[in-house]
């Protein structure tokens with residue numbers, strides 16, 4: 481059979497529609513339009529309202545975007561590949577599949593609305609290939625991560641794994657604030673650093689390490705200590721704040737500023753063989769608590785255990801930090817069930833993970849306050865301990 485005969489035969493089984501008809505159907509919401517051209521072909525534009533699935537993935541991914549009862553319009557460059565693909569989808573049990581006659585060339589020639597799709601550079605497509613395969617992430621989610629801004633307070637045992645995994649995941653802007661330098665006793669758990677980093681500023685060493693792993697994102701190093709005077713300015717513009725701190729003073733400051741500024745606070749803490757993870761974002765749902773609902777006031781300094789005295793199993797902040805990074809990525813993508821209104825309690829010796837519900841305190845004067853009557857940031861005097 482010649483190529484011409486092959487396409488003539490396909491045209492007897494697959495209906496073709498004109499671009500103007502396709503636009504009407506898509507505008508009415510009765511049909512779904514898919515651009516099945518290759519990634520490099522859509523760089524110069526696609527039909528408005530079209531969803532891009534490259535031809536190679538069409539059969540594998542169509543069920544994530546359309547049901548068998550949907551009317552599906554396939555578009556390629558000239559209307560030939562879409563004929564073959566439409567026939568294939570019919571074989572798969574999608575009876576109502578049509579091909580856009582003349583493809584995107586005809587769409588443009590008819591002067592119909594086009595748009596410039598956002599895509600990832602080919603280098604990013606390779607880097608995030610395992611994300612792009614999953615419908616819960618896909619191109620859309622990866623672009624969300626790329627547009628996200630995350631600030632990690634504390635570049636220590638918790639901050640290390642969180643930063644490494646968020647940088648690897650492609651969070652577009654990742655900032656770290658810390659004023660410490662790398663010490664030998666840090667290397668037991670702060671996996672960001674090597675012996676070459678000893679005596680160097682943690683945020684500078686982190687910047688080098690993270691940028692070396694992912695040059696496609698922006699890393700911001702802030703060599704400062706967070707305080708009541710600078711916290712709002714530093715937090716401004718971030719989508720999520722990660723609490724990887726080692727002292728109650730900063731922990732309460734982060735909690736209060738996040739509540740006031742309405743920024744989600746991804747919380748993690750460790751003590752010897754135990755850890756806690758949660759998310760506090762009281763404004764997203766009135767019934768979920770803030771940190772102060774749970775712990776209204778910091779413990780007195782004599783009761784606040786010093787980590788340098790109590791000790792911590794080095795791998796425990798690694799486990800807790802990885803869970804914090806997981807919650808952060810989920811939050812940024814808007815998938816799954818976040819730990820809102822729950823705290824995950826981990827015991828490494830028993831190897832137990834308990835997800836416990838926590839409730840908002842109706843009397844809490846922090847999350848029930850507006851920004852105008854918000855209490856002053858409380859400077860809690862507590863010995864900073866090197867986590």
Ligand SMILES: [Zn+2]
Pocket residue numbers: 762769770771772773774841844845846847848
């Ligand atoms: Zn509260």
